[in-house]
Amino acid sequence: MDEMKKISRRSVIQLGLAGTVLSMTGVTKSWGQSLLMPTPAEVEGPFYPVVDQVDKDADMTRVAGRAGMAKGEAIIIEGAITDISGKPVADAVIDIWQANAAGRYNHPRDPNPALHDPDFQGWAVIRSDAKGHYQFITVKPGAYPATKAWIRPPHIHFKISGHGFQTLITQMYFPHEPLNKADLLLRSKSVKQQSAMIASTEGKHENLTVYAYNIVLTPVAR
C-alpha cells in the first residue's frame, strides 16, 4: 500500500505540469508588455544543510532506505522558473531546505528542542525541466522560534541557479498564515514583494494541497 502510494506520488513528478503555472505569469511576448519583477532575495539563514546526504530527490516525504513517511501534512509545491520576460529557464538547479512539520531543521546547530524526524528528507536538489517547470512533494514546515519574541512563520528556503542568471536565495511563504504579518523578514518587504514570496493554493492532487510558486530570475550583468 505504501509502495503504491509512493509510485503514485512519484508519478505526479514524472507526469509534469499541465501548463497551468506558466499561464499564471500572464506574460505575452508582444512588444511593450511590462516585465516581471524578479523574485525578491532573502537571507540564507543559519540552517543550510552542512552534512551531505544521498537522498535529495523531489519526494521529501520519504528517505531512501527507510520505510516510514515524514510526519505532518504532505503537500505538493510546483511552479515555473522564468526570466523577467516570462521565458522559461530550463535546467535550473533548485536547492530546497526546510524545517520538518514540528519546526526543526536537520541541522546540528538548530537550537529548537522540537523533535527531529528521521523520515523527513529536509533537503532536495532538483532541476527545472525543458519548460522551466519544477515540482516536489514535502510536508508543510512548522513555525519555529527565531528569538524569544519572534516566531518564524512556516517557510521553505530556495537557492536557484540558472545558466546566465544571478543565483537567487529566497524564502517561500504560505498563504493565510497569521504569523506572516508579524514576521520581521517578510514584513520588511514591500506589499508587492510579499505577494511574490507567498505561494498560492492551486487545489488538490490525490488529496494533497498543491501550492504554486513561480520564480523570476535576474540575468547576470553583461
Ligand SMILES: [Fe+2]
Ligand atoms: Fe528557516
